[in-house]
Amino acid sequence: MKVEDRIIVPLDVPSKEDAIALVEQLPEVSFWKVGLELFVSTGSEIIHTLKHRQKRIFLDLKFHDIPNTVAGATRVAAAYGVDLITIHAVAGRNALKRAAEAAVEGALTAGCPPPKLIGITLLTSLNSRDLAFDLKIPIELPEFVLQMALLAQESGLNGAVCSPMEVSQLRQVCGDDFLLVCPGVRPQWSEKGDQRRAMTPLAALQAGADYLVIGRPITAADDPVAAWNRICEELAGTGV
Numbered sequence: 001m002k003v004e005d006r007i008i009v010p011l012d013v014p015s016k017e018d019a020i021a022l023v024e025q026l027p028e029v030s031f032w033k034v035g036l037e038l039f040v041s042t043g044s045e046i047i048h049t050l051k052h053r054q055k056r057i058f059l060d061l062k063f064h065d066i067p068n069t070v071a072g073a074t075r076v077a078a079a080y081g082v083d084l085i086t087i088h089a090v091a092g093r094n095a096l097k098r099a100a101e102a103a104v105e106g107a108l109t110a111g112c113p114p115p116k117l118i119g120i121t122l123l124t125s126l127n128s129r130d131l132a133f134d135l136k137i138p139i140e141l142p143e144f145v146l147q148m149a150l151l152a153q154e155s156g157l158n159g160a161v162c163s164p165m166e167v168s169q170l171r172q173v174c175g176d177d178f179l180l181v182c183p184g185v186r187p188q189w190s191e192k193g194d195q196r197r198a199m200t201p202l203a204a205l206q207a208g209a210d211y212l213v214i215g216r217p218i219t220a221a222d223d224p225v226a227a228w229n230r231i232c233e234e235l236a237g238t239g240v
C-alpha cells in the first residue's frame with residue numbers, strides 16, 4: 001500500500017457541506033474519518049456520500065456503553081459497509097466480545113465485508129498525570145495502554161487505537177496482524193493543540209503504526225493541499 005493510503009484524515013466539521021468541500025479540496029485522500037461532530041450533524045448520509053465517491057471510511061463513534069447497547073450500535077454501524085469502527089476498551093470484556101460478534105452479524109445481514117473493530121486504549125489527549133491524578137488509575141501509562149490493547153485482542157477485536165508513543169510496544173506484544181491506528185500525529189512544523197502524546201508521521205510509521213490519523217495539521221492549515229503534500233513528501237523515500 002502506498003504511504004499516502006495509510007493516512008486517515010478526520011472530517012471534524014459541523015456539516016455535510018463542509019465535509020464535501022474538504023473531500024473535494026483533497027482528492028488524493030483515500031481514507032476519511034467520520035467522527036462524533038459530523039455524524040451527529042448528518043447521520044448516515046455522509047457515509048453514503050463518501051462510499052459513492054469510493055472512499056474508505058473510519059466511523060469513529062467511540063462506543064462506550066453496556067454490552068447490549070454497544071452490540072446494537074455496532075450491528076447497525078457494520079451494515080453501512082465502513083472499514084473501521086471504534087469502541088472504548090474500558091467498556092469491558094463482555095461489551096467488546098458482543099461488539100465483535102455484532103460487527104460480523106451486521107455486515108453479513110447487509111451483504112458487505114465486516115468492518116475492522118478497533119479498541120480505544122487511552123485517548124491521546126491524556127497524559128500520565130491525567131491517568132494518575134484524575135482517572136486514579138494506579139499503573140504506568142504504557143502498561144495501561146498495553147493492557148487495554150490485550151483486552152481488545154483477547155475479546156476478538158481486530159486492533160487498537162494508541163498514540164505513536166506506545167505503538168512499538170504494542171506491535172511487539174500483539175503481533176503483526178493486530179491493526180494499530182495512531183492519532184496524536186504532528187509534523188514538526190505543526191501545533192500540538194490538545195494532543196498530549198504526539199510524534200511525527202515518520203516516527204509513528206517507523207514505530208510500527210498501520211495507519212495515522214492526521215487532522216488539524218492538514219485541515220486547519222492555511223493551505224490544506226500544501227500541508228498534505230508536505231506530509232507526503234516528508235514520508236516519501238524513507239522506506240516506511
Ligand SMILES: O=C(O)c1cc(=O)[nH]c(=O)n1[C@@H]1O[C@H](COP(=O)(O)O)[C@@H](O)[C@H]1O
Nearest residue numbers: 010060122123124161183184213214215216
Ligand atoms: O479514535 C480516534 O480517532 C482518536 C483517538 C484518540 O485517542 N485521539 C484522537 O485524537 N482521536 C481522533 O483523531 C483525530 C485527531 O485529530 P487532530 O488532533 O486534529 O490531528 C480526532 O478526530 C480525534 O477524534
